[in-house]
Amino acid sequence: MIFKTLYIYNLKFKNMKYLAFITIAILMNACNASKTKTVGNNVDANSKDASVKYANSITAKDLKKHLYIYAGDEMEGRMTGSKGQKMAVEYLRDFYKDHDIPSPIESLNYLQPVPASYFKRVKDPKDSENVVAFIKGSEFPDEVIVLSAHLDHVGMDKDGNVFNGADDDGSGTVALLEMAEAFKKAVKDGKGPKRSILFLHVTAEELGLYGSAYYTDNPIFPLANTVVNLNTDMIGRIDPDKEETPNYIYLIGSDKLSQELHDVSEAVAAKYSSGLELDYTYNDENDPNRFYYRSDHYNFAKNNVPIIFYFNGVHADYHKITDTPDKIEYELMEKRTRLIFHTAWEIANRDGRITADKL
Ligand SMILES: [Zn+2]
Numbered sequence: 137m138i139f140k141t142l143y144i145y146n147l148k149f150k151n152m153k154y155l156a157f158i159t160i161a162i163l164m165n166a167c168n169a170s171k172t173k174t175v176g177n178n179v180d181a182n183s184k185d186a187s188v189k190y191a192n193s194i195t196a197k198d199l200k201k202h203l204y205i206y207a208g209d210e211m212e213g214r215m216t217g218s219k220g221q222k223m224a225v226e227y228l229r230d231f232y233k234d235h236d237i238p239s240p241i242e243s244l245n246y247l248q249p250v251p252a253s254y255f256k257r258v259k260d261p262k263d264s265e266n267v268v269a270f271i272k273g274s275e276f277p278d279e280v281i282v283l284s285a286h287l288d289h290v291g292m293d294k295d296g297n298v299f300n301g302a303d304d305d306g307s308g309t310v311a312l313l314e315m316a317e318a319f320k321k322a323v324k325d326g327k328g329p330k331r332s333i334l335f336l337h338v339t340a341e342e343l344g345l346y347g348s349a350y351y352t353d354n355p356i357f358p359l360a361n362t363v364v365n366l367n368t369d370m371i372g373r374i375d376p377d378k379e380e381t382p383n384y385i386y387l388i389g390s391d392k393l394s395q396e397l398h399d400v401s402e403a404v405a406a407k408y409s410s411g412l413e414l415d416y417t418y419n420d421e422n423d424p425n426r427f428y429y430r431s432d433h434y435n436f437a438k439n440n441v442p443i444i445f446y447f448n449g450v451h452a453d454y455h456k457i458t459d460t461p462d463k464i465e466y467e468l469m470e471k472r473t474r475l476i477f478h479t480a481w482e483i484a485n486r487d488g489r490i491t492a493d494k495l
Contacts, residue, residue: 137304137369137447138342139455143430145257145344186327187481188408190318191474196466198317199310199473202231203372204461207306213299215291216340217252217262224287225267228337231313232269237320240270240334240356250339250350258343264288266347267337268356271319273484275330280357281484282334282365282441283316283476284348284432285309286341290455302461304454307372308446309337311473318477329484331363338432341369348432352439359436363490364397364483365443367433371472372464375449382465384413385472386447388428391419393492394442400490401444401479408478412471418447425450442492446476 206227212220229246232239239246248266255261267287273279285308289301300306316335322328334357338347352359374382391398405414418427428434433443453459483490 137427137450137454138345138430140425140430142342142344143426186322187478190322190327190481191408191477193318193321194314194470194473194477196470198314199469200461200464200466202310202313203302203306203464206310207300207302207461209298209300211298211300213291214287214289214301216255216258216288216343216346217264218291220291221264221288221339225265228267228287228309228313232267232316232335235317235320237269237271237316237335240268244268244356248351248354248356250347254350255340255343255346258340258346264339264347266339266351269316269335271316271323271329271333273330273332274328276489277332278357278361279331279489280334280362281329281331281480282336282362282436283312283480284336284338284365284367285312286339286347286369286432287337288339288342288347290342293457297457299455299457300460302464303370303372303448303451303459305341305369306461307370307464307469308368311368311371311469311476312337314473315477315480329481331484331489332357333480333484341432345432345435348435352435359439359441362436362441365433365436365441366446366476366480367431367436367443368446368473368476369431370448370450371446372466372469373448373451373453374465374468376451378415378449381413382468383411383471384415385475386418386427386449387414387416388419388445388447389433389437390444391494392428392443393437393440393494394490396493397442397444397483397490400482400486404479404482405475409475410471412475418449440492440495442490444479446472448472
C-alpha cells in the first residue's frame with residue numbers, strides 16, 4: 137500500500153485525464169453506491185468439494201513459515217532495485233521452481249524485467265523486475281485470472297533499521313505462494329482450473345505502482361483476455377477500528393466494473409468464508425483514504441479489467457520499522473487467504489467468463 141501523499145503526487149502527473157474521467161464516472165454512479173448487499177447463491181455447485189480440499193492446504197503454519205523469511209531482516213526491507221529486493225525475488229522464483237509451477241514464458245525464467253528508465257519520478261532508479269508464474273487453464277487457457285501482490289517495500293532508514301513490511305506486503309506475497317501451491321495440488325489431481333492463473337508479484341508499488349503499470353503496459357497475456365485481477369495488499373493485521381469484530385476483510389472495487397464479479401464474490405463468501413465479514417467501508421467513493429487508487433489493482437481497473445482489492449486497513453505499524461512478522465494474525469490471515477482462493481477458484485472454473493458488465 138502506497139503512502140497517500142506519494143499516490144496523489146503520482147496521480148497528478150500520470151493520470152490527469154483519467155482522474156477527470158473518473159470524477160465524472162463517480163458522480164454518475166453515486167446513486168448506485170451500496171454498502172453491503174446479500175445475494176442469492178450463484179456459485180457453481182460442482183466446484184464445492186474440490187475447492188475446500190485445496191483451500192484447506194493453505195495453513196497459518198505455512199504462511200508464517202514463509203513470512204518470517206520473506207519479511208526477515210536479511211531482505212533489508214526489499215527496496216526496489218536493492219540487494220534485498222533481489223533476494224526476495226530469488227525466494228519467490230525458488231518457490232515456483234521447487235513446486236514445479238512454470239514461468240508463463242519459458243525465456244522469461246519467471247522474471248519480467250522492469251528497466252530503471254521506467255521509474256520516471258524516482259531519484260536514482262535501479263533496474264528491477266516483476267516475478268511471474270503460471271498455471272495453464274484446462275478448458276479456456278486464453279482466459280487469464282491475475283492474482284497479484286507487491287514484492288517490494290521501503291528498505292531501511294538512515295540508521296540501518298529494516299522496514300520489514302510483514303503486513304505490507306509480505307502478507308499478500310506469501311498468500312499468493314500458498315494459493316499457487318493449492319492450485320498446483322489440484323492440477324496434480326487432475327482438477328486444475330479451467331481458466332489460466334497468472335501469479336504476478338509486482339515491484340516498485342511503494343514508489344508509485346510502477347511494477348503493475350509496467351505489466352499492464354506490457355502484458356504477458358492480452359488485457360482483453362484478462363478476466364479479473366484479485367489484488368492482495370495487507371491481509372495479516374487488524375484495523376484498530378475493528379478490534380471488537382476482527383473477523384473481517386475489507387473489499388474494495390468489487391462492484392466498480394462488474395456487478396457479476398461482486399455477486400460471485402459475495403456468494404463465494406457466503407458459502408465458504410466461515411463467517412468472515414466482507415466490509416465495504418472503504419469501497420465508498422467518498423472515503424477520504426481513496427484506497428481504490430492506492431495499490432496495484434488500480435492499473436488493471438483503469439484498463440477496464442474488473443478487480444477486487446483485499447485489504448485489512450492501516451494500523452499503527454503501517455510503513456514503520458515495527459511492521460514485523462511477530463505481529464501478524466496468522467489464523468485470520470489463513471481465513472482471508474482461503475476466501476481469496478475460493479473466489480479465484482470459482483472465477484476460474486465457472487461456466488461463463490466474468491465480464492465488465494458496468495462499463
Ligand atoms: Zn506500503
